[in-house]
Amino acid sequence: MPKPKVLATRPLFPAARTILDASCDVEYFPSAESASRQNLLRRLKDKEGLVCLLTDAVNEELLRNAPKLRIVSNVAVGFDNIDVAACTKRAVVATNTPGVLDETTADFAWTLMMAVARRLSEGEALARSGKWTGWDLDQLVGTDVWGKTLGIVGFGRIGRAMARRASGFQMKVIYHDAVRVAEEVEQELKAEFRDFNSLLSESDFVSVHVPLTPETRGMFSGPKFFRMKPTAILINTSRGPVVDENGLVAALEAGKIAGAGLDVYENEPFIFPGLKRANVVLAPHIASATVETRTKMACIAAENVTALFRGQWPPNMLNAEVLKDK
Ligand code: DGY
Numbered sequence: 001m002p003k004p005k006v007l008a009t010r011p012l013f014p015a016a017r018t019i020l021d022a023s024c025d026v027e028y029f030p031s032a033e034s035a036s037r038q039n040l041l042r043r044l045k046d047k048e049g050l051v052c053l054l055t056d057a058v059n060e061e062l063l064r065n066a067p068k069l070r071i072v073s074n075v076a077v078g079f080d081n082i083d084v085a086a087c088t089k090r091a092v093v094a095t096n097t098p099g100v101l102d103e104t105t106a107d108f109a110w111t112l113m114m115a116v117a118r119r120l121s122e123g124e125a126l127a128r129s130g131k132w133t134g135w136d137l138d139q140l141v142g143t144d145v146w147g148k149t150l151g152i153v154g155f156g157r158i159g160r161a162m163a164r165r166a167s168g169f170q171m172k173v174i175y176h177d178a179v180r181v182a183e184e185v186e187q188e189l190k191a192e193f194r195d196f197n198s199l200l201s202e203s204d205f206v207s208v209h210v211p212l213t214p215e216t217r218g219m220f221s222g223p224k225f226f227r228m229k230p231t232a233i234l235i236n237t238s239r240g241p242v243v244d245e246n247g248l249v250a251a252l253e254a255g256k257i258a259g260a261g262l263d264v265y266e267n268e269p270f271i272f273p274g275l276k277r278a279n280v281v282l283a284p285h286i287a288s289a290t291v292e293t294r295t296k297m298a299c300i301a302a303e304n305v306t307a308l309f310r311g312q313w314p315p316n317m318l319n320a321e322v323l324k325d326k
Helices: 014-023 037-043 060-064 084-089 102-117 120-129 157-167 183-189 196-202 222-227 245-253 291-309
Strands: 005-008 025-028 049-052 071-074 093-095 149-153 172-176 191-193 205-208 233-236 259-262 280-282
Touching (some): 014 025, 037 060, 060 084, 071 291, 084 093, 093 291, 102 120, 102 205, 102 233, 102 280, 149 157, 149 196, 157 172, 157 183, 172 196, 245 259
Parallel strands (some): 005 025, 049 071, 071 093, 149 172, 149 205, 172 191, 205 233, 259 280
16 A cells, blocks of 8 residues: 655754655655745645644645645644644644643743843853953843742743742742642642732743733733833743733833843844844744754654554644544
8 A cells, every 4th residue: 555645844963864765655845945835835735734833834725735635743842833724724734842841941941031030142242352451340140030039921841940040049830820739739839820910010030931822912012011021031931922022122221121032023024123132142043942842842843643543543633623533
């Protein structure tokens, strides 16, 4: 029997290729350049499976061009690039890669938090510039992280991984989520629930870990920044459009907050020029970018595809209803 034809919009990692190649006939795009929209739509015509990245929009247009498609496997936990309802309408299974990137992403949110608080980018630039004249008492003084209040917005797996790290820094942890978590979880993580506005006004650091949904889009807008402490630092490793960048820049310019650490942006890869300032640390959407984690993400994406073609339910389905009656 011929193997099902699958398209992967990147070469993936060898471990993931081994999984996919064992049961599928896979075409791998060798690079980002080859994954142009036009090429993607053209090469999808005879494919039953697609392994894609969060930069690939899986929408009506793509689905129309892929009449044989049975599964879209996103190599990411966030899936705002996928129109899940449109997939469901066409009986295409959509999957993501939850669970393997939580600790790595929390590590990176922490990296940004420390970097902004301790002015690492400015310090590094000075150290490399040849202009450093030596130790000085008030040189690049930042702000302490330890002992402060960390406000976590979105208390899912990544938010909770943030909370666990905070105890080593003797921080007070408060959180906000659409749904308050069980008391045992709050106790275990020593985290107290707050409504969104109270969290903003009490926190020294606010770290964002919500998915992008109609409810969270623009959740951090102008008036919200005005509720924060003028010394507060905002960290976003979730999705760019959760934060209104115009509002953020205005708040930074007016001194309504003290700084920000950003890994994600409203219109990636464009970075709003107003964000390129000394008190903002910018990263290019790399919070999950370790060899270990990205390999695991690619393997899970591969396993989601091979499970379906073996006649099993893919482990990480976003629209299980597609297979319910099968
Ligand atoms: C995800 O998985 O959604 C991340 O943004 C990519 O690391």
